Amino acid sequence: MSHVRVRFAPSPTGFFHIGSARTALFNWLYARHTGGTFILRIEDTDKERNSEAFLTLIYESLTWLGLNWDEGPKFGDNGGGDFGPYRQSERGQIYQQHVEKLRNAGRAYEKDGAIWFKLLGERYEIFDEHRKKTVEKVKLPPVVIDDKIRGRVERIEDEDFVIVRSDGNPVFHLVNVVDDITMNVTHIIRGEDHLSNTSKHVHLYDGFGVQPPAFAHIPLILKQNGPGKMSKRDQGALIEEYQLRGYLPEALVNFLCLLGWNPGDDREKMPIAEIIRLFDLPGVNQSNARFDDKKLAHMNMTYLLELPGEAFVARAREYFQRQARSTGSGPAAAEAALAADAGYFRDVMLLSQPKVKGIEELPAYTGYFFTEDFPIDAKVRDKVMAKGDPKARLREVAEALRSAEPGVVFASDTAIEELMKGLATQHGLGFGDYQAVTRLALSGTNVGPSITGMIRVLGRERVLARIERFLAAA
C-alpha cells in the first residue's frame, strides 16, 4: 500500500456524465497504478438540487464501469474506511470546527450574515466592470501551483470569499479543502474547470496551516458538435445511456482512457491491467479533447467481437429483457425473442455476434428469426426477382432441403453450402443465384448472417414453411 490517496467527489445533482466518469477513471487509475487508495466522497451540500436517485446513479455507474472505491459510502463491496463520514451532508460538525479554527486564527470573519475567508494583505477598493459593483481587493503575490499535468501555474487571488453561507451551509471551497485535509488526500486530480479555484484552495490550506496536496488538472471533454465543454444535456453525454444501449463497460472505459491519455505508442485497444501499469499523471495531455461517438462505437464493436459467445448471449438476453420492459415499438419484438426456445435464442445471437456493431442492433437485426410475420423489403424483392428465374431456384432449394437427411444437413453449415453449390453447378449457375432469393424468402431482406447459418438455425420446419409461403405469394 503506497501513501497515495486520491478521491472522486461528485455531487448528486444530475445524471452521471462522461466528463465525471473520466475524472473518476483517472483518479481510479492513479490509485491502482500507485497501489494507493481511491476514495469516493459525495459532495451533497447543495440541498436544493440533491437527490437520492442521482446518488444511487453515481454508485451504479461507477460499479458498472468497474471503478471500485476503497473508501466511501457503502455500496455492495465498496466503501467503508476510517475517514468518514463520506457524505458532506453528514460532516457538518467537522466543518463547524474548522471554521472555528479559522476564526480563532483571525482568518475568517462574519459579514452580511455569512462567514468570509480573510486574505492577508493591503486592502483597496476598485469598481469591477464585469460585476458592475465596487469590490474590496487585497494586494497579494500570485499563488504558485505546481501542477502535475500542466506544470507551473500562477494566479492571483485578491478578494475575500464566502466560506459559510448566511443560511449556515458551508460552501464548496471550504468543505472541499477541509475534506481533503481530514481525509489525508495526497493528490487532487480534477477537471481543468477547477484550475481557477485552486488559488482559493491554496489560501485555505494556508489558513489551516497545512501544506497543500499535489494538484493535477486534467483537460476537459468538449461536446462533439458546437462550442463548449460537454454537459449533461449533450447528446451521448450520459453513462447510463451507454449502459442501456448495451455498450460494454470495458470498451467505454478503454475509450475514455484514450481521451486525454495514451500509452506513448500506437496502441489503443488495451486490457485495463496494462493501462493501470502504464498510466501516470505526466502522461496526461494538456489540451481538451472532443468526444467522438463513432470512435467509441468502433471500440465497442472490437470488444464485442472478442467477447466469448456465452457472454455475448447473456448480454443480448439482458438487452432484450430491458427492451421488453420499455415503451414504444420495442416490447413486442423483444418479447417474441424472449418467448423463443432458449437454445434457439442462443443460436440466433451467436450467428449474429460477428455481424453487428452493437448489442442495440440485435432486435432489428434478428427480428425475422422470432416471427413468421416479418416484412418483405419491396425494393430488395424487386431487385432479386428481376433477374433469372428466382422462383425456379427457390423451388429447387426447397426440394433439395425437403429430401435431404434432416439430422445431417440441418446440423451443418458446410452440408447446406454443399447442397446449394451442388444445385448451382448442376444448373450451370452461381451460388448467388440461389443465395439471394432464399435469403429473401427466409428473412425478407438482403442484410443478415450467412445464408447457410441462417438455414441451419431456422431449422427445417421454418425454412420449408417460409419458402412455401413465399412462393405462394410471389
Added chain:
RNA sequence: GCCCUCAUCGUCUAUCGGUUAGGACAGGAGAUUCUCAAUCUUCAAAGCGGGGUUCGAUUCCCCGUGGGGGCGCCA
C-alpha cells in the same frame, strides 16, 4: 472586460531540435465473401499567423489569433 489555460489530418493522437510528420476513427477506391458487415490493400487528409533562438524548428521563447475554463452566499 479581467484572470487562467490550451494549440499536429474533420476527430482522438505519436514525435521529448534533424522523420518521406506515424497510427486510429470517420471518408474515398479496390480486393475478398452467399447478402450485409467484418477483414485486407490503398487514396486523400495536419504542424494557426508573425517574429525571434539555433547550422537546423511541429518541437524552445515572445507577440498575435483562435479554442476552452473561471470571475456565485453552485459544485
